[in-house]
Amino acid sequence: MVDSNHKGEVVFENVTRAVQTKKTETIILDHCSFVIESGKLTVLIGPSGCGKTTIINLIAGYEKPDRGKVLIDGKPVAGPDRERLVAFQETALFPWLTCYDNVMFGPLATKVMTREEAHEQAINLLEKVGLGDFLYKYPMQLSGGMMRRAELARALINRPTVMLMDEPFRGLDAMTRELMQEYYLRLVEESHGTHLFVTSEIEEAIFLADRLIIMTNKPSRVKHALDIDLPRPRIASVLRSKRYLELKALTLEILHEEAVKASMASGKADIAIDSGLRT
């Protein structure tokens, strides 16, 4: 059960967000409403280009909604804040700082903890994500997977109430990705914070999620929300359970509909709608 003291409930109320170019206006989110429950790991999944990153940017405070409200614990988002941190696509570690200095950056920027406290936690976190031997390496000296883990540690040391993961494991090979998911789940199950994880991979989404939000194609809304009732702590064997396969089939079906719509809309391919995964 979720402790009522937990903060970090995110509410989207009729949010509309459009991007203007000189001639056209592209609506990315259209009267989009949903709730991200506090203390849970919510995974947002949808066809590529459906505005998932925009949702992350709105919560983080990098963008503002054109209409509607984004509320955190009842208050509208005013701008970027250390309560809401992002692990970026690809990674945005500061390349001129070592792994250790990257992690220390947040605590030292605001001085919410002493250097000694920060040092202790940084070492602790980096060891937990398997970077204990790489403290003084620069990001360029690390592999893709290591960079993602360092970025995770850099955000988590600040104990954000909402952790935003923007396709953080994109571009990693299958093996590394699996390992990253396990590292990540271990950290989430310890941290009890609110997590929003954006991905376009169904397996990843179901394996990680407490709750799955499926988006429609652009202009995006919530198409469906699913509670993923797989047991925790999750281990890889869950991927062979009957319930997992059921949930996967259901998600695929919903996503397939959107994918067909998307390809019809863009006119790039003409897929026969009757074919596909429906049985």
Next chain:
Amino acid sequence: MSASTLNTTSNLWKQVRKTVANWTTVRRIMSVLLFLLAWTILVQFTGQFHQIPTPAAVFAALFQLKLGVIFTEIFRSFVRVLCGFLLGLLIGFPIGVAIGYSRIANYLLFPAVEMVRPIPPIAWIPLTVLFFINIESQIVFLTFYGAFFPIVYNTMGGISEVDIRLPRAAMSFGINRMGMLWKIILPAAMPQIFTGMKVAIGITWLMVVAAEMIASKGGLGYWVWYHHTVMEYPMVILGMGIIGLCGALCSVGIDVIGSHFMKWRNIF
């Protein structure tokens, strides 16, 4: 000789083969030799270029060089280059930062910069006489001018091309505006700022030579021009070579300073 020493010498030879005496080195040396050969042939066997000294004549001139004189000239040019370059950095860098970092500064300064920039620095030579009476000041002004725009442009460009996610991340961590500039924007823009400095020091040498040839106030440019007037062409070519060497030395200097500031870039 025992077997073990034989073994080590053969190992040493293997090392030498691997690092120095390999085909890559031979080809590189051939490149230089071919250039000198082409030069010699062109001079010896064509009527057009017969007045130009051969590489051998230039090499011979090296021994007639009066060291005291040449080092004075080198020193003079170096001082002018460094003064001009440092002035360019001192004035150009803050302007570049302002244009890149502040929208208001961008609107106020950028159009003016953009208007003046396309004028080749050498075209300013006649006008500098009006700015300064002192010839030394005129030369330093011209070298400064050569350094100014590359520094402004690359500083500005480096700042505006910083990956948006880096300042965004820093913003979320709660950094203030000054911290953002010093701890995020400038380190991220550093590689391009140093590229600008490298371009700038090259143009600075160009300007100093041009200015010295006209001004008759000493320096390497003047030295080359003087030997042209007395038709000692081996010395002219030697002087050209020395100018090239000085330019290369400055460029390497910037690289060394750069790699000191950007340790994270040369870690391999």
